[in-house]
Amino acid sequence: MAYFPADMPGVEPDFDDREFWAFCGQRSLRFQACAKCGTLRHPPGPLCPKCLSSEVEWKEAHGEAVLYSFTVVHHASHAVVAANLPYVVGLVEFPAMSGVRLVSNVTDIEPGRVRIGMPLELWWDDIGQGQFVPRFRPK
Ligand SMILES: [Zn+2]
Structure with missing residues (x-):
């Protein structure tokens, strides 16, 4: 799902x-x-x-994924995300790959427990029609 x-x-x-x-x-x-x-x-x-x-x-992408920064979204910017509130939008960096950061979601954690610098693990969100979105959860 x-x-x-x-x-x-x-x-x-x-x-x-x-x-x-x-x-x-x-x-x-x-x-x-x-x-x-x-x-x-x-x-x-x-x-x-x-x-x-x-x-x-x-x-x-290789090596560790780490949360560089994040925000907690409390207001739906689109009606379709209203059921997910609050959710976390994070900026993920890969210390072994200097120069790149990826905007994604941090899932499987209460937003109040999210911390900058926390190690993350990649998971693939199957959004249908052969499309997969990279998202992250605590490691
Ligand atoms: Zn060059």
């Missing part, structure tokens, strides 16, 4: 992030890296911010 209700709008990839979401569809969390200088970046974009190369490769 998906984290949010079934009528939650699905993922609508654009030109820059379509490969990111295609990997997610295979339950593979990958970040874009510059094929020339190795700089990681997220969200995906057409050029390396460091050397301006357009050559890219995709690196599988």
Whole structure:
């Protein structure tokens, strides 16, 4: 069962992030890296911010996931999420992959117990139509 209700709008990839979401569809969390200088970046974009190369490769997320920051949502920005209130939107970083942070949800914990720096584990939320969204829970 998906984290949010079934009528939650699905993922609508654009030109820059379509490969990111295609990997997610295979339950593979990958970040874009510059094929020339190795700089990681997220969200995906057409050029390396460091050397301006357009050559890219995709690196599988590895190592520990840690909560960098978060907010607790108490007001529904869309009617479909009202049943999930309050819920946590977190900024997740991967210390072994410097330069990338991912906005996601922290689940399976009371919002009042969420702490910056807590180790997290990735889980794949099956939202239907072959789409999977990376979400996190305490490790
Ligand atoms: Zn580069």
